[in-house]
Amino acid sequence: DAGVTQSPTHLIKTRGQHVTLRCSPISGHKSVSWYQQVLGQGPQFIFQYYEKEERGRGNFPDRFSARQFPNYSSELNVNALLLGDSALYLCASSHRGDTGELFFGEGSRLTVL
Amino acid sequence: AQSVTQLDSHVSVSEGTPVLLRCNYSSSYSPSLFWYVQHPNKGLQLLLKYTSAATLVKGINGFEAEFKKSETSFHLTKPSAHMSDAAEYFCVLRGGSYIPTFGRGTSLIVHP
Numbered sequence: 001d002a003g004v005t006q007s008p009t010h011l012i013k014t015r016g017q018h019v020t021l022r023c024s025p026i027s028g029h030k031s032v033s034w035y036q037q038v039l040g041q042g043p044q045f046i047f048q049y050y051e052k053e054e055r056g057r058g059n060f061p062d063r064f065s066a067r068q069f070p071n072y073s074s075e076l077n078v079n080a081l082l083l084g085d086s087a088l089y090l091c092a093s094s095h096r097g098d099t100g101e102l103f104f105g106e107g108s109r110l111t112v113l
Numbered sequence: 114a115q116s117v118t119q120l121d122s123h124v125s126v127s128e129g130t131p132v133l134l135r136c137n138y139s140s141s142y143s144p145s146l147f148w149y150v151q152h153p154n155k156g157l158q159l160l161l162k163y164t165s166a167a168t169l170v171k172g173i174n175g176f177e178a179e180f181k182k183s184e185t186s187f188h189l190t191k192p193s194a195h196m197s198d199a200a201e202y203f204c205v206l207r208g209g210s211y212i213p214t215f216g217r218g219t220s221l222i223v224h225p
Binding site for chain 2: 004033041042043045048050055056058088090092097098099100101102103104105106107109
């Protein structure tokens with residue numbers, strides 16, 4: 001079975017631009033969560049979606065938004081990019097929204113110049 | 114409120130010696146606890162999990178962890194370190210909330 005897949009794997013943007021990152025969960029998983037990992041730090045929770053509804057939001061500005069589609073895949077959107085948004089963005093899926101193990105993708109490496 | 118404290122930011126061991134990575138937690142609910150490993154520029158890989166069954170949990174690559182409710186701890190151990198174990202390790206708590214709680218991470222350094 002395929003694991004969690006994320007695209008693109010690497011991308012470079014300039015300040016002020018917009019970016020869309022995509023995540024396909026493991027088949028049968030209804031929950032997707034997003035994390036930002038700045039170099040040298042642990043993952044910071046951004047969003048959790050379960051059954052296509054937002055169930056949790058971390059301490060990130062409104063420039064960050066996400067959605068989950070009927071097939072349970074998800075997009076993370078970031079507007080008006082700042083240099084500080086440069087990070088590895090990780091997606092994880094799980095069976096349930098509030099418990100159980102998280103299965104992580106390999107991440108999308110975003111560089112903002 | 115839930116919290117996870119990884120007591121060491123860095124742990125340095127010699128190859129072939131035991132590994133101990135410490136994790137303490139706080140939760141109002143019966144927690145599920147996980148250890149993940151992350152190699153550079155990679156995603157997180159599950160090492161092992163505790164979900165209210167056996168308190169001594171065996172994981173991949175020879176790692177173990179023991180859930181101790183009285184001490185609110187979930188320390189990760191391995192009898193003999195290998196060079197390939199050098200990585201970042203995260204203790205994660207779930208339960209009672211849609212938001213998982215991560216420890217800050219422990220960097221394991223293995224010397225030849």
